[in-house]
Ligand SMILES: [Mg+2]
């Protein structure tokens with residue numbers, strides 16, 4: 088996730104840009120009853136991820152989401168729950184192109200005095216089920232549309248495309264080099280695409296495949312084709328949902344924040360943990376508790392790179408006080424709104440045999456804390472690290488601890504929250 | 511995984527059938543150094559999954575895997591490690607079609623007296639990176655090839671295919687209804703496809719896109735097109751590897767074997783666990799220890815539906831003896847060769863306060879057992895269930911236990927093996 092300061096789109100003065108996300112798909116291809124844009128990943132509907140991808144881009148001023156009448160309430164609750172700010176809802180038509188037309192009409196109506204919207208210069212059209220769209224490709228298609236009238240992302244063909252004869256046999260294979268798969272996002276000069284849609288025949292609105300094709304047919308705009316990254320693929324089948332989930336979890340597992348105090352044992356374990364996590368490709372930010380005493384400090388620490396994984400090495404051997412403070416702080420911040428936040432409460436157990444297992448009430452501590460934190464979308468895991476004076480042994484223990492932390496960060500499964508694990 | 515008893519291919523007498531799997535891809539599209547057919551899922555290379563899919567089909571008598579010279583040793587070790595029986599290795603060419611030609615030559619040479627192979631009537635060509643191929647589609651393309659000379663699987667297009675003009679603008683969109691994506695498997699009458707390859711120009715061997723196209727061009731065989739299932743997609747990008755991993759884990763998490771003895775507590779918990787797992791869609795087989803006292807009993811229990819998840823409710827409250835016996839048995843069977851086997855060692859803790867946590871040596875027990883089992887590809891997890899006389903409470907506890915079991919079965923992450931979890 089990254090933010091962009093400038094409100095400008097490079098090389099085009101400063102056109103006003105809006106987006107339309109048709110979200111009327113019925114999901115029948117996935118063999119599930121929930122349309123795929125409403126399938127959840129880490130508890131949040133896919134469409135919210137796509138909206139978030141657009142909201143990260145500051146120069147996209149308005150996002151019109153088009154859903155069928157029966158999904159308006161659901162969509163409104165999603166917008167509310169995840170704090171989406173720049174979304175306007177429109178009621179969709181029966182077919183994809185009719186939904187896009189509804190979205191365009193809503194933007195066009197902006198000239199009415201009651202509308203809070205305005206008519207954009209350029210409109211981006213994107214699928215609700217392509218959540219990994221990044222700012223750079225949005226910028227490219229927007230700039231190309233501003234210059235050429237229309238633009239769309241293309242990708243090389245993965246499979247050979249063939250034409251079938253009437254008896255179901257191979258007629259011919261298409262030359263791969265000349266053909267491309269047409270993907271999203273696409274962008275258009277608003278007036279031109281709106282006119283194209285208004286002029287479209289009922290047949291084209293019901294069965295037309297491509298916005299680009301409608302723009303060519305009704306507004307004589309041959310779209311500029313822009314090479315896009317592979318991440319723009321459309322979540323179509325169940326396996327695509329799995330892939331999207333893994334990619335989102337990958338993204339969330341990159342950053343780890345490690346909170347340590349200046350105590351000998353803690354610093355030693357903290358240092359080893361830091362090094363081990365770094366060796367495994369994690370970006371680790373080490374901080375002291377004094378650097379995150381209130382929510383605004385916490386928010387400003389993670390302004391540029393939001394972090395959803397925290398490790399807190401407890402100093403009070405027999406209590407969860409430090410972890411509890413962290414839960415309160417994280418729970419008051421906006422961090423857990425979009426993604427679950429993981430908190431590892433690390434307990435150092437002395438070499439003198441003062442085992443946690445002598446005190447079963449310790450276990451209750453982590454379960455109670457986890458139970459409370461879960462309501463705020465924070466998942467707490469206990470991790471016991473046995474201290475030893477033998478450096479090699481301690482290193483191995485910390486390595487195992489890091490492996491456990493990384494596995495839980497990657498799998499992001501809430502069911503194991505509240506467990507006390509042993510490194 | 512299913513076996514088919516008949517050696518016949520329906521509707522074609524009894525042609526001899528062999529398969530060629532070209533596995534020379536370099537993986538540059540995935541942005542990783544390991545070619546995707548050698549990327550591992552649950553520790554096993556993708557190509558071994560594809561070979562397994564072919565070995566399940568009894569009427570495919572020989573599988574020729576074609577790899578580059580520098581991968582022969584690696585491939586041989588894979589064949590040995592995972593016990594593949596029907597594979598012959600061939601050295602591949604620089605391009606895909608040259609690899610296929612190498613595979614065909616190896617089968618054609620079968621007429622030489624030193625060859626252990628024979629020349630097939632029909633040859634199936636399939637990608638090493640499409641592991642989810644099922645017997646029914648193999649049967650369909652084989653039967654169609656036997657009748658028509660050539661046959662290949664097609665799928666509807668996901669994206670619109672467009673032609674690009676010379677200046678990189680939209681020229682036209684293809685009509686979706688007339689076009690298909692050509693996928694694998696494909697099958698051919700052996701003599702005809704071998705002749706087609708022998709006659710192919712160097713240009714076609716180096717740059718040709720399609721076996722189907724070569725068959726049409728050089729042997730005038732218009733391939734019969736067969737509609738295939740979506741699972742046949744080609745593992746191309748990292749996200750495809752994620753999707754494949756999730757689908758494989760899904761498959762492995764369907765069946766659970768629950769081992770209980772006739773003791774009151776055990777039966778009560780076992781029954782609740784059974785019911786809960788079934789409610790969540792698992793297929794549960796409940797057995798008694800006497801039904802799996804030796805390897806051949808165990809193998810015959812899971813002949814039709816291999817099961818990779820076992821739950822053993824320990825009766826000796828303070829030991830791992832029952833679980834240990836199960837580890838020995840599973841370790842002597844062939845089950846853990848292809849996939850890791852999960853074993854949950856469930857410990858019932860009495861309501862009289864005889865807590866496991868009074869005995870830290872218990873923890874060592876599960877860790878030691880896990881450590882030993884891990885070497886045999888068996889992952890052991892401890893699970894504590896607190897018994898209570900209050901039925902509602904016990905039910906909730908067992909529900910939490912079932913949730914933990916299902917999460918670990920689904921995520922299949924070895925890092926947490928050896929942990930003692932509390933329901
Ligand atoms: Mg379109």
Ligand SMILES: [Mg+2]
Nearest residue numbers: 719720721722
């Ligand atoms: Mg081909």
